[in-house]
Amino acid sequence: MRARRGVYSGAVTLGALRSVEEARARIEHSIAGRTVLTEFRDAVAEFGERPALHWRGADGWHALTWGEYRDQVCRAAYGLKSLGIQRGGFGAILMRNRPEHLIADLALLFARGVPVSLYNTLAPEQIAYIVGHCEAQVAFVEDSGMLARFEAVLDRLPNLRHLVLIEGDSPGTIGWSELLARGDAEAAGDIGWFEAALDEVRPADLATLIYTSGTTGPPKGVMDSHRNVLWMSASGAAGLPEASPDDRHLSYLPLAHAFERYAGHWNAIVRRTQVYFCPDLQKVFEFAVEVHPTAMIGSPRIWEKLQAGIQAAVAADPDPQRRAAVEQALDVGLRVAQFRMRGEEPPETLAAAAERAAPVWGAIRARVGLDQCRLGVTGAAPISPSVVEFFRSLDLPLVEGYGMTESTVGATMNPLGQERLGTVGKPNYGLELKVAGDGELLVRGGNVMLGYYKDPEGTAAAIDADGWLHTGDVATIDLDEYVRIVDRKKELIITSGGKNISPANLENLLKRNRLVGQAAAIGDRRPYVTALMVLDPDAARAWAAANGRAGVSLIDLARDPDVLAEDQRAVDSTNELVSHAEQIRRFHVLPVEWTADSGELTPTLKLKRRVIAERYSSQIEDLYT
Incomplete structure (x- = not known):
């Protein structure tokens, strides 16, 4: 692909430059004066x-070229101007x-406004809070069902003057x-207005x-500028494969x-990158089989469920x-991956075995649409190293990174060929990271948010006078700059005996047993830990099909003595790997x-601990009686 002026391409590898200051200078030079709009132009x-955007209709896949995409944006922007x-x-924006x-x-953005995407699972009260907080003047709503949630709270949204209904x-x-038609009429009277936005x-x-998803209280409005966005893109580019216009991204996580x-x-x-839309999270791998994404992002739960599905299919094979x-091919793949994650080539005999196993790996990846995937990225919550190892055994380069909404999205990434399982990798290009005296991870760089909207106190608490973002995560950084996240500061369990325990660590260990879909460790201010x-x-x-219980409901399986014995083995194996106080x-297995x-989960499938604690309070109390 020919070179272009704009965001840093990533040709210089991580750690190749002399200093963070030099890296930042290169980023700043590459994005100087630029915005999301100039990148789009x-x-x-x-x-x-x-082609730029793809969507599936009743009669198959459709596409908009970049030029057609621009025309639609222009017409809609003029339509907003007319309003x-x-x-x-x-x-x-409330859409899938x-x-x-x-x-x-x-x-x-071209209309000189600011977009605010909403999770399409929000209840009317939550919509009223966010739309009222930012005093939105217009809302784009997908269909009548979503519209009803707006209409239920319209009397509390005096600034909301227009509702645009997509379907x-x-x-x-x-x-x-109608909005696009209004835009056409408006454009005739002010031809240069759209381009002037640049x-x-x-x-x-x-x-x-x-x-933010509001797992610990009312959601906060994170303010991201155009500079934040492009700084993040330049910083993250050094850890990604070279870009290609043939790259395909499957968009299925919430755009909020x-x-x-x-x-x-x-x-x-x-x-x-070409974007293919999947409006239903439950159909992501059905769509992937048709799209063959070249890169795939996902929260740990997505990868965990995919692993469980593949393993279940293998176990159910009657031959x-x-x-x-x-199973032998997967074992070979795991051994090969262990060499490659260290940046080493496997021994000759193992390399020969890998060549024989490669068609098996490819067939499994093709079955879920990831046969052309050059990179998988997991983030948003901790992932068990065993899940990463599983996909590496299929020759799918899955790496773990770390970030948060307040850092635009990213802060660290495991570099390919230098991965360290159990860590979230090294700081992104140009970023500074350090650990405060209380163990909290601090981040500084041009991707750190401007602050929280209408919340100067919250902003001051999150970003100190020296520009360090206080992440709220407890972490360690080793001598090679690899970051290990211990847990959220506010989520650490402190037992009545004073022991600090990471619930996420215990939960990931439990989920190594394929029967365990989700787990929540309990024990704050309690005498011992439960789950x-x-x-x-x-x-x-x-499991039911293989054990003579085909067709038995999930409710009944949760009470089945043999299933409970499997769950007990998951607990026992976890307890073997932790200290006595953490055991x-x-x-209790919930049906x-x-x-x-x-x-119980956020739209990106993280635990809502407060909801779980309230909803299952009686079961929790039973564990302590």
């Missing part, structure tokens, strides 16, 4: 006739992953086609507000979350010889599945 100029959206005004979500986002029609709303919108202007917003929107523009051959567990539905069904004394819809 350049992408359109460079690849106007190539009188004020400079710096906020616009809410689809082209109109990104078009509305960019249209708001269907409803009194008091503007249809998507000069009028400055790097320091807001590119978005991203509201920083992980997907960055990878599936901003960085897709910077790297000229013992074929099953044994697959709530739920079964993995795929693994439970496979799980008692546990449910924890999901974002059921409320």
Whole structure:
């Protein structure tokens, strides 16, 4: 791909430059005067006739080229101008992953406004809080079901003057086609207004507000500027494979979350990546089989469920010889991966075995659509090293990174060929990291947010006078700069005996047993540690079929003595790896599945510990009686 002026391409490897200061100077030079809008302009100029956005309809896949994408953004931006959206005004977006979500986002920016994406699982009260807090003037809403949630709280949103409905029609709303038509009429009277945004919108202007998922209280509005976004892209580029216009990203995580917003929107523009939309999280690997993404992001739960599904399929194979051959290939793959993660080539005999096993690895990856995936990235929550090892055994380079909404998205990444399992890798290019006296990880760099919207006290608590972001995570940094996250400061269990315990560590150890889908360690201000567990539905069904219980419900399996014995083995194996004070004394298997819809998980599948503690308080109390 020919060189272009713009965000740093990543040709210089991590650690190759003399100092953080030099790295920062290079980043600042590469993004000087640039915004998300100028990156979009350049992408359109460079690849106007190539596909940019893809979506699946009833009759198959459809696409917009970069040029068509730009035309839709232009029409929608003029449509917003006709509605009188004020400079710096906020616009809410309540949609699943689809082209109109990104078009509305960019249209708001070109209209000199600020987009605010909402999780499509939000209840009316939560919508009222966020939309009221940012005083949004317009909201883009996907369908009548989502519209109903807005209508339930409209009387509490005096600043919300316009509702744009993407599908269907409803009194008091503007249809998507009507907005575009209004834009066409508006453009005829002010031809240069759209392009003028390229000069009028400055790097320091807001590119978005991203509201945190509110696991510990009301959501905070993280202010990210255009400079933050492009600084993050330049910083993260050094750890990624070289960009190609043939790269394919499968967008399925909520665009209200920083992980997907960055990878599936901003960085897709910077790297000229084609984006394929999957509007249903449950169908992600059904879509992957059709898309063959070249890179794949996912929270640990996504990778855990995929691992459980693959292992269940292997275990269910009625042919013992074929099953044994697959298991042998996975064993070879794991041994090869252990060499490659150290940057070493395997011995000759192992390399020969790997060549024989490669078709098996490829067949398994193809079955879930990851046969062309050059990089998998996991983040947003801790992941068990055994999950990473499993995918490396399939020759799928899955690496763990770390970041947070307040750092735009990223801060560290495990460099390929130098991975250290159990760590989240090294600082991204140009970033500074250090550990405070109380063990808290601090981050400093151009990707650190501007602050929390309308919350100067919260901002001052998060970012100190020297520009260090206080992450709230307890961590260690070794002599080679690898970062190990211990746990969230506020989530550490402190037993009544004064012992500090990481619940995430215990939970990941429990989940090494394929029957354990989710686990929550309990014990804060308690005499000992206990755990709530739920079964993995795929693994439970496979276990039931293999043990003469095919068709038995998840509810009944959660009470099955043999299943409970398996869960006891998970607890026993965990206890062998931790200190006496950390050992799980008692546990309870719940006859449910924890999901974002059921409320125990965030939209990115992290535990909502407060919800779990309240919802299952009686079961927890029983564990201490």
